[in-house]
Amino acid sequence: MISIPKGMKDVLPADSAKWQFVEELFRKTAEKYGFTEIRTPMVEHTELFARGIGDTTDVVQKEMYTFEISERSLTLKPEGTAGVVRSFIENKLYAEGLPAKYYYITPCYRYEKMQKGRQREFHQFGIELFGSSNMLADAEVILLAYDFLKSVGLDDVKLHINSIGCKNCRAEYRKALQDFLRPDLDKLCDTCKGRFDKNPMRILDCKSPECKRIAEGAPRMLDYLDDECRKAFEDLKKLLDIYGVPYEVDPGIVRGLDYYTKTAFEFVSDKLGAQSTVCGGGRYDDLIEELGGPATPGVGFGLGIERLLLIMEACGALPQKAPGCDILVAGLGEAAKTKALELTKQMRDAGKRVIIDVMDRGLKAQFKYADRIGARYVAVIGDDELAKGVVSLRDMEKSSQTEVPADKVIEVLNG
RNA sequence: GUGGGUGUCGUCAAGCGGUUAAGACCCUGGGUUGUGGCUCCAGUAUACGUGAGUUCGAAUCUCACCACCCACCCCA
Numbered sequence: 475m476i477s478i479p480k481g482m483k484d485v486l487p488a489d490s491a492k493w494q495f496v497e498e499l500f501r502k503t504a505e506k507y508g509f510t511e512i513r514t515p516m517v518e519h520t521e522l523f524a525r526g527i528g529d530t531t532d533v534v535q536k537e538m539y540t541f542e543i544s545e546r547s548l549t550l551k552p553e554g555t556a557g558v559v560r561s562f563i564e565n566k567l568y569a570e571g572l573p574a575k576y577y578y579i580t581p582c583y584r585y586e587k588m589q590k591g592r593q594r595e596f597h598q599f600g601i602e603l604f605g606s607s608n609m610l611a612d613a614e615v616i617l618l619a620y621d622f623l624k625s626v627g628l629d630d631v632k633l634h635i636n637s638i639g640c641k642n643c644r645a646e647y648r649k650a651l652q653d654f655l656r657p658d659l660d661k662l663c664d665t666c667k668g669r670f671d672k673n674p675m676r677i678l679d680c681k682s683p684e685c686k687r688i689a690e691g692a693p694r695m696l697d698y699l700d701d702e703c704r705k706a707f708e709d710l711k712k713l714l715d716i717y718g719v720p721y722e723v724d725p726g727i728v729r730g731l732d733y734y735t736k737t738a739f740e741f742v743s744d745k746l747g748a749q750s751t752v753c754g755g756g757r758y759d760d761l762i763e764e765l766g767g768p769a770t771p772g773v774g775f776g777l778g779i780e781r782l783l784l785i786m787e788a789c790g791a792l793p794q795k796a797p798g799c800d801i802l803v804a805g806l807g808e809a810a811k812t813k814a815l816e817l818t819k820q821m822r823d824a825g826k827r828v829i830i831d832v833m834d835r836g837l838k839a840q841f842k843y844a845d846r847i848g849a850r851y852v853a854v855i856g857d858d859e860l861a862k863g864v865v866s867l868r869d870m871e872k873s874s875q876t877e878v879p880a881d882k883v884i885e886v887l888n889g
Numbered sequence: 890g891u892g893g894g895u896g897u898c899g900u901c902a903a904g905c906g907g908u909u910a911a912g913a914c915c916c917u918g919g920g921u922u923g924u925g926g927c928u929c930c931a932g933u934a935u936a937c938g939u940g941a942g943u944u945c946g947a948a949u950c951u952c953a954c955c956a957c958c959c960a961c962c963c964c965a
Binding site: 533 | 924960
């Protein structure tokens with residue numbers, strides 16, 4: 475038997491309705507805020523991610539599905555933003571006027587070890603808003619996510635926000651942090667020693683008790699924001715208050731993708747095991763320029779669909795699957811079977827969902843089949859009915875049965 | 890890459906050194922030669938992850954491997 479590659483998951487027929495439900499809701503929500511869909515390829519030049527996400531990040535260093543073909547290095551997208559930015563620049567979409575507002579639904583690929591809420595192929599809802607430095611853009615994006623999460627029936631997800639500053643204040647902070655940690659540098663765990671130069675902010679996230687102890691009392695990013703960044707963060711909080719979005723300031727949020735500046739936020743849930751983030755995003759004011767576009771600020775988020783579904787499952791927020799069949803037509807005997815097929819065709823042309831048994835089973839089995847698939851009605855056509863020009867129409871819910879003229883069946887179904 | 894846990898019919902699940910390896914669900918057929926959901930009866934399955942070892946005897950003990958799950962790391 476050939477099995478599915480590790481880290482991949484089938485969405486089986488039993489679950490596809492859940493996907494359709496959240497997808498439709500996401501589209502509606504995004505459009506409510508004036509975002510339109512953009513679709514970019516699953517494959518991009520490796521360089522796009524190396525430069526966009528940052529080549530010191532874990533994602534780029536060890537998690538990408540990269541392959542060579544015709545001497546080009548290509549990579550399956552590990553996140554959604556870089557591709558949208560590339561398309562924005564390449565197609566000169568900035569010429570259409572700003573702000574540019576896009577949403578997308580896309581698979582992403584990261585070669586990671588599996589665990590709860592974590593797959594190698596996963597799917598994201600994404601939002602990107604380009605062109606505005608105003609914190610209202612951030613507030614809009616966050617409100618959209620909040621609105622969406624509420625509309626799917628989740629109210630126990632919490633919003634955490636932080637500001638990780640701009641290039642300038644981050645450099646200041648970085649220095650301060652390194653100065654603070656330097657005396658204990660040799661006592662840090664091995665991974666943190668490596669982080670000291672490349673990304674000292676990550677050390678604050680380390681779970682090792684020794685590192686935690688050392689990091690205690692370390693300077694906080696929020697205290698090193700320059701005037702502009704500090705004001706921006708205050709603005710954001712005010713706007714969220716006006717919009718009525720509850721949040722918690724969490725100085726611990728350090729996005730693992732290098733392009734983030736200023737605003738960083740996460741929607742977290744305690745129903746996901748170790749992976750608590752269902753939606754993560756923030757501002758990236760330098761990314762578009764770094765990838766070769768005009769200097770244009772941006773803000774957006776990615777929302778994990780599998781994780782969303784996990785939480786919804788845990789909260790019982792998933793919709794029940796709707797019955798997929800209006801009527802099953804059962805014909806008995808050659809002549810009647812022909813009539814049954816004709817009737818089936820007619821009803822389908824009228825838009826009805828009609829099922830006919832392709833297993834050539836007996837009548838009793840066909841009734842069981844009708845019951846299993848949730849058919850509302852069963853129409854029986856045998857020699858008796860044929861002679862009278864009627865069908866025996868059984869209402870499966872009411873367990874009642876009537877004879878209906880063959881050409882009136884559709885009317886009865888319509889009520 | 891590093892830990893921990895689990896592997897018995899399609900699914901759930903007993904069994905813990907000697908059994909024809911239970912049971913339930915599902916599926917199929919039947920209880921009126923044309924009627925479901927409930928009930929009754931019957932039927933179907935190459936089920937002990939793989940490979941070695943211990944033993945008179947292993948699903949049960951040992952070891953290795955594999956797979957899956959969970960956790961670290963990182964992220965959606």
